[in-house]
Amino acid sequence: MRVFILSTKVFLPQLVDPFEIANAFYPADRVGKKVNLLARKMVETIGIEKRPFVLDLEKLPEKKLKKEEDHPLYWGEKVIGSFIDLVGRENIGFLSMSYNISYHTDYLPNLITQIVLRTGLNLDRPPEELPYYGCASGVISIKNAVSYCKTHGKAAVVFVFDQCSNLAYIPSGSDDPYIKKTIKSNLLFSDGAAGLLIIPESMKPSKTLPEIIDVRTGYTPGDGIKMENGAFILQNQVKDIVPPVVSEKVIKPVLEKHGFKKEDIQEWSIHQGGIAIIDKFKEDDILGLSEEQIARSKELFHRYGNLSSPSCFLTFDSFFNEEKEKSGDAGMIVGFGAGYYMASALYVWS
Template sequence: MSTLLETIYLANQIDQESIDFQARILERSWLSNQTSIPPSLTEIPLKKSLTSVQTETMTTIFTSVDDLLKKNKLSPRSIDILITNCSLHAPTPSLSAMVINKFHMRSNIKSFNLSGMGCAAGILSVSLANDLLKVHRGSLALIVSTEALNTHWYIGKDRSMLLTNCLFRMGAAAVLMSSNDQDRGNAKYELLHVVRTNKAKDDRAYRCIYQDTDSELKQGVSITKDVITVAGDVLKMNLTTLGPLVKAFEHFCIHTGGRAVIQAMEMNLNLTEEDIEPSKMTLHRFGNTSSSSVWYALSYLEAKRRVKRGDKVLQIAFGSGFKCNSAVWRCIREVEPDTDNKWLDFIESYPVDVPDSISIRPC
């Protein structure tokens, strides 16, 4: 984080007051020095360009998809349905077309690209895949969730827009879902329920996370002070629907929207420190990777070997709009951590003590 702060300072594109504000947020963010930002944002001057953001998304998406296909010994041509989601980078051709081109997928693949759907889009993609798999029985779906930092990196003075610089980090996840009975032996989880709640009809909810330009016409994404209150309201609506369907969960994978989000979930759901551990450690190690963060949290649980057959896992995420999406999975076999699990190399050192505040500024 000190390197990030130094880069922001040396880039000389924002005033000292805005730099100090970002430093204060970073010091209380729970993020560690191991989180990642794209190389384009560590150069001086910062390189905000279409080429840079394409390089960023290709790096995360291609790596995730390639690892997943190799691990499962699958040909790209075996994929019947492809869903990509990224909120703030929507190029032409689309990200789904980019994946099809890279991996030479079939010409009759059913592809979808979701943009502008926020951090809850990963679970939304699961919902879409689930519906499609019910219609197209015996099919295999690939979901790819990521976010682009270069696109929305903000270099102005609006504090509500500077927050995204402090919280969001580089990451992606690729997931397979199948409606082919022959794949059940390879599957780890069975999807039980998906609940989607959208409060966009309410102006305060609609604008609490909002892409806009500031008074100097610099583009960014603002996060207002209403976001925690709105998230609490939408969470209650979502769980009111979900509650009668599932009585208890063994594990929780909460979207790593930030320290305030995780603490609010801990309080509202009366969770224990162990319940929030996967999300808290994910935020600390990887930052807010947007829609992919619920998969990082699940990978943490798997690396810790905590998920047992029959356990139910709740994934829950918030996103612009304002949305709250939840998914309930049941583990259907003993789960060993995958060899490419990103936590494996350092999982023995976790959980770590995450201080409420650190110092990253020179005395």
């Protein structure tokens, strides 16, 4: 049975000036002028225009949501509600949710059950909650949703979010040993959510939609992205270790299996781990993509930063909602991150 993506939904919170965040995390009166200047220079180097951010900077060092409606329960309700409006509550039989970082604290019943209760879904398969699978988690959810659609003939929802601001490390002073270890991750990651509505061919309307051809997952153990004593650390060697493995495990095998060359893929939605990581996919011994092929991922990184799990969905959403004829065009959604987990989804507009 053929399976298609009927709709996408992206949810971004308030956009905040990155320099405002840097000054809040590294105020000169607490960490010194030298550290504050280093943080501001890091903001310039990273090059993010505005960061979607839910953290109340005025409450630091306590980490609190600035707005109650930025709780992931609300995000899930909004994303799923938009899909219910499209196909009807009774036609959605499966929900897969993934994330790494959340402000949610009332764990029982689990978060996904609370979202099901809020949205009134009547699922015929237990919903799945996939935490801590790194930035590949949303694409892993796509694989499970596709499997459901093929066996049950009903729609499935993929909901992915991350609230990375809750991992921000607030240094105690200029001599805090974790300042240099965490400054990059503190200034790189943003908050946001995204969703996909995946349907079987029997529910497809008479319009061109992306057909999911294959989803491939992979794994290589590594701790270049890790927590250490409550501090979120992103090591520099990640950019050299992860892209080659991602290419060999979840991109090249899928292209070869289905007779595609990299030049045949018009839409590359590559996880925006950072400009250096995205640029790695241009290297011939990794994948050899052109600057044009990675331009969309770089553009959205510069606009919003690294949203973690929803990042590649944000790029795909920008392709999905373009007003142009796409019949026959192909694309890949590629996610990868801590663990190291990785996944790719190949689709063709048909």
